[in-house]
Structures are given as C-alpha cells and as structure tokens.
Amino acid sequence: MSMDDEDLSGYSMLDLFRMETREQMRVLTDGLLQLEQGTADAAMLEAMMRAAHSVKGAAVIVGLDPAVRLAHAMEDVLVAAQEGRARLDADGVDVLLGAVDLLQELALTSEPGKRTPHANRLARTLTMLRALLDRDATAPAAPAAPEPAPATDPTPAPEPAIALESVIAPEPVPEPEPAPPAPAREAAPPPPAPAAPDGGGDLLTLAGQARLQAGQLRPWIAGLQRYKRYQHGVFDALERLQDAIRTTGDPHLAELAQRVADRAAPLRDTLLQTIEGAEHYERRALSVSARLADEVLALSMCRFADGVRGLPRMVRDLARGLGKDVRVEIDGDATLVDRAVLARMDAPLNQLLRNAVDHGIELPAERTAAGKPAHGTIRLEARHRGGMLSLVVEDDGRGVDPERIRAAAVRRQIAAPAFAPALSQAELMEFLFLPGFSLKDSATELSGRGVGLDVVHDTVRALNGTVRAESAPGAGFRTVITLPLTQSIVRALVVDVAGEAYALPIARVERVLRVPATAVLTLQGRQYVKTGADGEDSEELGIVAASQVLGLGEAVAGTDLALVAIGTGRERYGLAVDAVHGEQSLTVQPLEPTFGKLRDVAAGALLDDGTPVLILDVPDLLQSIARLLGTGAALRLAPGAPAAASARRVLVVDDSLTVREMQRKLLAGRGYRVDVALDGEDGWNQLRAADYDLVITDIDMPRLDGIGLLERIRRDPRLHRLPVMIVSYKDRPEDRARGLEAGADYYLAKGAFHDATLLDAVRDLVGAAHGEGTP
Incomplete structure (x- = not known):
C-alpha cells in the first residue's frame, strides 16, 4: 500500500x-x-x-x-x-x-x-x-574523454559552478580534512518488510472459526438426510399397509389409511425443502467464510521485493570492498509473501548472499581467465510452486567441489573413512548446513561455504520448510528453500494415531504409502520395507510406530500398513499410523505459553469438523526417534490379527471414465471393495448378479439413466432397500427433488464435490469399510 x-x-x-x-x-x-x-x-x-x-x-x-x-x-x-x-x-x-x-x-x-x-x-x-x-567541470562531455582522477588531492577545490549553499547557509563546523573516497562499506541493514496490520492474527483466527462454524452445518444436514431415510421407510410401510388393507377390502380401514397418507404427504415436501435450504445456506456460508479468510490472509502478505530492497545495495558494497564486481538479479519481485515469513528469512538471505560474494564469486581477472564475464551475477528468485513458497539463491561463481566436502567430513570425523566414499553428492551437500562445518584447512585460511549456513538451516526448519544445496564446480552454487506460503495457515496431512487425530505439515511429508503387512522385513531387530522398483533403485524405509514415538503405546499391524515417510537421507523413516484422512488447510492456533515447548508438538488447530488436533513438529519427531533408537528401544509394530470383517461392497455407476476411476480409488483407499459399471444398464446387470451394500450413480448416462436405474432398484423385492447415492453435475432444485422423489438416499452435486464429502456420505449410509459405526 x-x-x-x-x-x-x-x-x-x-x-x-x-x-x-x-x-x-x-x-x-x-x-x-x-x-x-x-x-x-x-x-x-x-x-x-x-x-x-x-x-x-x-x-x-x-x-x-x-x-x-x-x-x-x-x-x-x-x-x-x-x-x-x-x-x-x-x-x-x-x-x-x-x-x-x-x-x-x-x-x-x-x-x-x-x-x-x-x-x-x-x-x-x-x-x-x-x-x-x-573534477568534471573542465572535462569535455564527449564519451571518449579520459577518466578523471578520483578527488583525493588535498588541494582545496575551486568554488563549484553550481552553488551548493544556494538555499541556506551552512552551519559553522570545523574545517574537515579532505578525505579519500569512502571505502566500500557494509550498507545499512535492509528495511524490514512492512508490518502486518494490528490484530491481523486475531482476524485470521476469527475467519478460521467462521469457516469452522459454517462447516458445522454438514453434520446437521447429514442428520436431516437420515431423517429423510427414516421418513422414506415410514412412507414405504404405509404404502404396504394400504396394499394390505385393499386386499382385505375393509373400506373403513382403507379410508383411515388414506387420511393418514394425505396428512403425511406434506411432510415429505417440507423435509426436502428444508434439506435444500440448509445445503444452499451451507454453500453460501462456506463461500463467504473462505473469502473472508482469503482477504484477511492477503492483508498479511507483501511483495517479495518489499522485503529485499536492501540486498542489492549490501551486495554491491561488500563486493566493492573485496575488489569484485557483483550484480543482483531479482526474479519474482511481485510474488506475494507472508510478512512474518519474509522477516524471519531476512538474516538467512543476507547470509547466503554474503557467502556468494565472499566465497563464490571470483575476482574479475580470475573470471575473465575462466571465460566468464568480469562481473559476477547472483540471482534471487521467489515463486509459488505447488502451494509452497520457493526461494532460490544462485550464483555463477566457482561453486564447491564435492570431494572437498568429503575430505573435510573425514578430517572433522563427521563421516567414517570407510563410509565417506559411499556418500552421494546430495548427501555431501547436507554437511554444509551442519553447525561449524567449514571447508577451511587452517585457522588463517578464508572460511568456506559452510560458515553460517547452519543459521539458514535452523531458520528454515523453524518455519516448517526445507533447504537443499546444489553445486557445479567452476559454474556456480545454488540454494533452494521451500517454505509454507504463510505461518498462519498450514497445509497439513491429517492422520489417526491411537484413536486421536494429529496433523503433519505437508512440507515435511515426503510421501504417503500403503503396504501389505507381509511386505515388512526385519533386520537386527528393526523393521523396514523396500520402496520403489525392484533392483538397484529399490530403497529401504525403516518403519517406526507413531504411537510409540508419541508415548501412546505400540501400533498393531493389520493386513495393510499406512506409512507417512518423513526425514531425509539416513534419517528417513516411515511413520506407521492408524489411518490417513487426507490434506486440510488448518488455521494455526499457538499453544498457551504456560505449556512451554511440548515435545514433538508445534501448535494446535481445529479440523473442518471442529475437532481439535495437534500439529506435530517433524524435526522434533526425528530427534525423538533418534533418542529412542539410541537407547536400544525397538521402534517396531506389535503383531496383530488382520481385520476380521469383510469389506463393504460398493457399485459405482458412471459413464465418465475419469469420475469412475476417481471414486473407485478414493473408496478403495479407505478399504471399501469397489466395482464399476459403464452405465445404468450395465449397473443393473451387475446388481442382479451380486450383492452390494451401496450404489453410487450418475444421472445422465446412455441406455439407462440414473433415475431409471433407481426406479428399477426400488421396484425390485430383493434390492428395494439398497442405499443409493446420486452424484451428479445437475444441482437445480428440480433435479434434486426428482432424484430424492425417486427414492435416492443421498444427492451430492459434483460441482461442490470433494473427497471428504463423498467419504462422509458413504460412512453415513453404510458405515465404515469393515462395518464399524454402521447406523
């Protein structure tokens, strides 16, 4: 502004x-x-x-x-x-x-x-x-004029042609001695990024709570859907009663039953209208709260250039003092960055640029001899990538020889001589971020690239980010930093551990995988699985039970294991959790200061359904794992019996391959057995040949549409009680009314569709995949 x-x-x-x-x-x-x-x-x-x-x-x-x-x-x-x-x-x-x-x-x-x-x-x-x-008063203005000497001559200069004191007389001061040109100096520190508006954090918290309150409508709407199913059962029983009365031929009972049916008929329309109104209000409330959160979040953002204006000047002055010519290029200066993140990154960015000038960029003569331009270039880039902030600091200097790092690691006894040759270049680069690690050979030699980089690593880690270094000897050095876009809202993976919900920042999660329990191998008392392709590319991922690391007991293995891979290099583990619920954007709620720093916990938050959740501190988790392994503890899964109940079976009917496959993978990932049908006719044939617990169908399909399939199901004596969910792009009130009138138990619009909505609806209709919590 x-x-x-x-x-x-x-x-x-x-x-x-x-x-x-x-x-x-x-x-x-x-x-x-x-x-x-x-x-x-x-x-x-x-x-x-x-x-x-x-x-x-x-x-x-x-x-x-x-x-x-x-x-x-x-x-x-x-x-x-x-x-x-x-x-x-x-x-x-x-x-x-x-x-x-x-x-x-x-x-x-x-x-x-x-x-x-x-x-x-x-x-x-x-x-x-x-x-x-x-010095230029008598020099010709032509470009070919010789360069005048710097103003270092102590002889008093003649009065300039343009009077400097034409506005106001100077203050009386002692006559200063003529000074040589000012030596290159360190520029004043760059101005901090513009401060966030007062109360911005409180506003963001309130906006997050507004979104949560809007989300509380979903359970209420789900309750209305259950009432609608109960109501459907009552009307179905009333229709059977009327059929039975007509068979007996009792006119009095027939009249009485008809009067009951007439009195009950408006209830059906009233409930449908209530559900429709509630869903419409929910969509509007969620939209408004989401826009509110976005606007408040925008107030805490600033342009990347606003926080790094002083860096080119600092680089220029430092380079002048070292006899170098270095220029800074800023790419992505309009990229929006959280002011708090940018303020925290001020010192690390300064350190990276200083290292590039001091240790990376060569002297002009050395660069010219190597076939490079006399001036060095440092490129500072800021970009949004994959929902994260990517910062890159890259120079075209001499780079770092990985073999020098390998030798320094052995010399400083950080890596064993027998172990060092097996280190990859990426692993060698990680040594640069260790505290005190340097490439210098003696106390009098200019310090190497490692000096100060531990500050960068620690700051990035505290911001739930990652940092890596890349080098091409003789061609340059590159540092890539990945950070959450904001510290107020974090994109997190929500998991279950010992029956409780926990969240891990997505930036700290390498991958999520599900492996059969039979794939778990044991070596020297520790369990691991092989990931990737068989052969040389296969990697071993050590397994640790999240419940044991958090002090909640041991995890019990079932038929499959849900693993969350965290860490890097040789400190990389597969965290075994009970279940993975997917990603959510969480509004961070700092813990009360009275608690102090809780082990393995970074902050708190509320899930979309209002459930409180702890956001785990992944670096702390890795340290806890290392401590437990150091004591000889066996961080492994306890043997357990596979799930006894057979999975519930779902038939997905949709003529769109993309929609079919998306729903199949989503449900199969939660343990449901899923079959698919190409259209209503194909679905009807499969329904007559097998038993299913639920049908999910589109409306517009060739041969037999979803409404026709639903009507056949409701007329069939064997299938008429089978739960049916309609998932359709049609979201007009008349379309919903038509589907629900035909006997659908749930109507979900694809326009407002997301993973959690479908899974919640399926669990509401038929329970969990293996029968737990069936209504």
Whole structure:
C-alpha cells in the first residue's frame, strides 16, 4: 500500500517527511545501482533528480536545514549528470550512496531548529559531492574523454559552478580534512518488510472459526438426510399397509389409511425443502467464510521485493570492498509473501548472499581467465510452486567441489573413512548446513561455504520448510528453500494415531504409502520395507510406530500398513499410523505459553469438523526417534490379527471414465471393495448378479439413466432397500427433488464435490469399510 492510500491524519509533518524520505531514498538507491551497471536510462536519471528535489522541498517545509543542503547538493550532481557535465563512475556512486545513507539518518535523528549530531559527516559529504562536480567541470562531455582522477588531492577545490549553499547557509563546523573516497562499506541493514496490520492474527483466527462454524452445518444436514431415510421407510410401510388393507377390502380401514397418507404427504415436501435450504445456506456460508479468510490472509502478505530492497545495495558494497564486481538479479519481485515469513528469512538471505560474494564469486581477472564475464551475477528468485513458497539463491561463481566436502567430513570425523566414499553428492551437500562445518584447512585460511549456513538451516526448519544445496564446480552454487506460503495457515496431512487425530505439515511429508503387512522385513531387530522398483533403485524405509514415538503405546499391524515417510537421507523413516484422512488447510492456533515447548508438538488447530488436533513438529519427531533408537528401544509394530470383517461392497455407476476411476480409488483407499459399471444398464446387470451394500450413480448416462436405474432398484423385492447415492453435475432444485422423489438416499452435486464429502456420505449410509459405526 502506497502512502497515497494510507490514512495520514494521525501523522505529524515530521513523520510524513520521514516516510517520504524512506520512499525517495529507495528510488535513489535503485537508480544508482542501475547507473553503475550501465542499465540506467534518461528516465531513471530524471526520477532520481526528482526524488532528491522532492526530499529537498519536504525538508524545507519541516525546517530540517541539514537535510535541505544535502538533498540540494545531491540534486545538483544529478542535474549535472543529466546535462553531461558530470559522469558518475563507481567512486561517484560510492559518494552518492553515502549521501543517501546520511540523508536517511538525518531524517530519522534530526529535529527542526536543533544542531545535527552528524555535522562533521555532513561537511565531509558535501565536500565530496562538490568534488564530483569540480573534477568534471573542465572535462569535455564527449564519451571518449579520459577518466578523471578520483578527488583525493588535498588541494582545496575551486568554488563549484553550481552553488551548493544556494538555499541556506551552512552551519559553522570545523574545517574537515579532505578525505579519500569512502571505502566500500557494509550498507545499512535492509528495511524490514512492512508490518502486518494490528490484530491481523486475531482476524485470521476469527475467519478460521467462521469457516469452522459454517462447516458445522454438514453434520446437521447429514442428520436431516437420515431423517429423510427414516421418513422414506415410514412412507414405504404405509404404502404396504394400504396394499394390505385393499386386499382385505375393509373400506373403513382403507379410508383411515388414506387420511393418514394425505396428512403425511406434506411432510415429505417440507423435509426436502428444508434439506435444500440448509445445503444452499451451507454453500453460501462456506463461500463467504473462505473469502473472508482469503482477504484477511492477503492483508498479511507483501511483495517479495518489499522485503529485499536492501540486498542489492549490501551486495554491491561488500563486493566493492573485496575488489569484485557483483550484480543482483531479482526474479519474482511481485510474488506475494507472508510478512512474518519474509522477516524471519531476512538474516538467512543476507547470509547466503554474503557467502556468494565472499566465497563464490571470483575476482574479475580470475573470471575473465575462466571465460566468464568480469562481473559476477547472483540471482534471487521467489515463486509459488505447488502451494509452497520457493526461494532460490544462485550464483555463477566457482561453486564447491564435492570431494572437498568429503575430505573435510573425514578430517572433522563427521563421516567414517570407510563410509565417506559411499556418500552421494546430495548427501555431501547436507554437511554444509551442519553447525561449524567449514571447508577451511587452517585457522588463517578464508572460511568456506559452510560458515553460517547452519543459521539458514535452523531458520528454515523453524518455519516448517526445507533447504537443499546444489553445486557445479567452476559454474556456480545454488540454494533452494521451500517454505509454507504463510505461518498462519498450514497445509497439513491429517492422520489417526491411537484413536486421536494429529496433523503433519505437508512440507515435511515426503510421501504417503500403503503396504501389505507381509511386505515388512526385519533386520537386527528393526523393521523396514523396500520402496520403489525392484533392483538397484529399490530403497529401504525403516518403519517406526507413531504411537510409540508419541508415548501412546505400540501400533498393531493389520493386513495393510499406512506409512507417512518423513526425514531425509539416513534419517528417513516411515511413520506407521492408524489411518490417513487426507490434506486440510488448518488455521494455526499457538499453544498457551504456560505449556512451554511440548515435545514433538508445534501448535494446535481445529479440523473442518471442529475437532481439535495437534500439529506435530517433524524435526522434533526425528530427534525423538533418534533418542529412542539410541537407547536400544525397538521402534517396531506389535503383531496383530488382520481385520476380521469383510469389506463393504460398493457399485459405482458412471459413464465418465475419469469420475469412475476417481471414486473407485478414493473408496478403495479407505478399504471399501469397489466395482464399476459403464452405465445404468450395465449397473443393473451387475446388481442382479451380486450383492452390494451401496450404489453410487450418475444421472445422465446412455441406455439407462440414473433415475431409471433407481426406479428399477426400488421396484425390485430383493434390492428395494439398497442405499443409493446420486452424484451428479445437475444441482437445480428440480433435479434434486426428482432424484430424492425417486427414492435416492443421498444427492451430492459434483460441482461442490470433494473427497471428504463423498467419504462422509458413504460412512453415513453404510458405515465404515469393515462395518464399524454402521447406523
């Protein structure tokens, strides 16, 4: 949000001046960096001159005389550069960048009418700015003119053609000694990302609760659907009673039964209308709450460029001090990032860029000899990929030789000599993120790539992200960081452990797999399974029981095992859980501080149905597993009997291959036995040949549509009580009424369809896959 969009009524004139100075100094800094790299055009020079002019005028209004003089001097230099009377080389950019830093400090620390604490520094800066004009005052403007010498001559310079003190007389200060050009220095730390609005976290929590409240309508609607089925049974019994009375021929009973039927008829329509209204209200409530959560979340986001504006300047100054020429390219500067995430990543990104300048990018002569451009390039990229934030820091420097890492790991006794040769390049790169790991051979040698990278690793881990390094010796070094888009909402995998729901951040889950219990192998008292293709590509995944790691007892093996793979490299395990319920977006609820840090737990949340759930801390889990294995504990599954009950059998009838296969996989993944039919006629033939617990059918199908199939089922003496669910794209009230009137037990619109809705409806109709919880 720009200053023009903000409510400025609560700010003083000095506050407004400081805000404007901050924005205009960004324009000057970006322009000066482009000017030094030769990419600035006339429009950029004009924008820089206007920025200095605007700050000068604003400083006059608030009465900050030192800022007026400095801004005016900067404006004079930029005007001279526009007119070709001054040329700004790297030394000149040094002086102007120093003036930018000083002007920012004057805006923050000076008070109108008071002596500035930076008087001597101001005098030196004004002298150096005057020298930029003096050195080119007699030089021709032609491009072929020789480069003038830097202003290091202590001889007093003549009065410049453009008076620097034309606005206000200078403050009396001791005459400073002429100074050489300012040495390359570390730029002031980049400004933090814009702060999130006050109460943003509370608003997001309330928005999440609104979504949960809207979700509470689903169980109520499911209850209405059950009442409708009971009602259907009552009407069915009433119809049989009427048939029996007509057989006996008793007119009085027939009249009485008809009166009961007439009185009951409106109940059917009333209940259908109630269900339809409730479902419509639920869809609207969920839509509004989702939009509310999205809007609140957007308030906590900012452009990636807003948080990394100071990095190009920092790289430029550091490179100048090392005698290097390094440029920063930012790709994805408009990518939206959570302000809290960006603030936490400030130090890691600084560290990665410093390492690239210090240890990665070669000196110009070395680069030229290697056939590279004299200037090095660091690319900083931000992208949204797969619902995550991807940050890439890549340089075209010398890279890192994996063999140096291997030798350093052996020398530091991190890897055994016999074990080290078997390490892959990816595993070697992980050593760089260990605390204190370095490639230096002695205390006097320049430190290697590993110094400080443990800070990057620890910060990324604390944000539930992952980091990996890649290197091509002689060609460059690349660091890839993957983070959740926000720390307020986390995409998590929900699992059952010992009868309780837990969530694991998706960023920390490598994969989910289901394996037969017979595939579990045992070696030296520990259990594992082989994953991937048979042969050389097959990998061994150690199995640990989640319930045992969390202190909830041992897991009991059944016919199949649900495994969640976590960790990397040799610290990679398959966490055995009772069930996997799928992914959900959870609004993070921080734990009460009175609890302190709970082992293996990161935070709390509420599931879509309002059930509280603990979000597990995967790095903590890996440490707990390591501790238990270190004590000699056998983290393995206890033997158990396979499930006794046969799975419930479902027939899916749909002419769409995609829909058929999606529903089949979804139900089979939850343990149901699933058969499929191509259309209503095919489904009818299968129903007559086998026994099923449930039919799920589309409406529009060739040969026999879903309504026709449903009518046949209800007329058949053997099948008339078989539960039938309609899943159709038709979501008009008349379509629903037609399906329910024909005897459907459940009507689900494909437009609002998602996995949980279908599974909840199936469990409501026929119970769990093996019969538990049957209504």
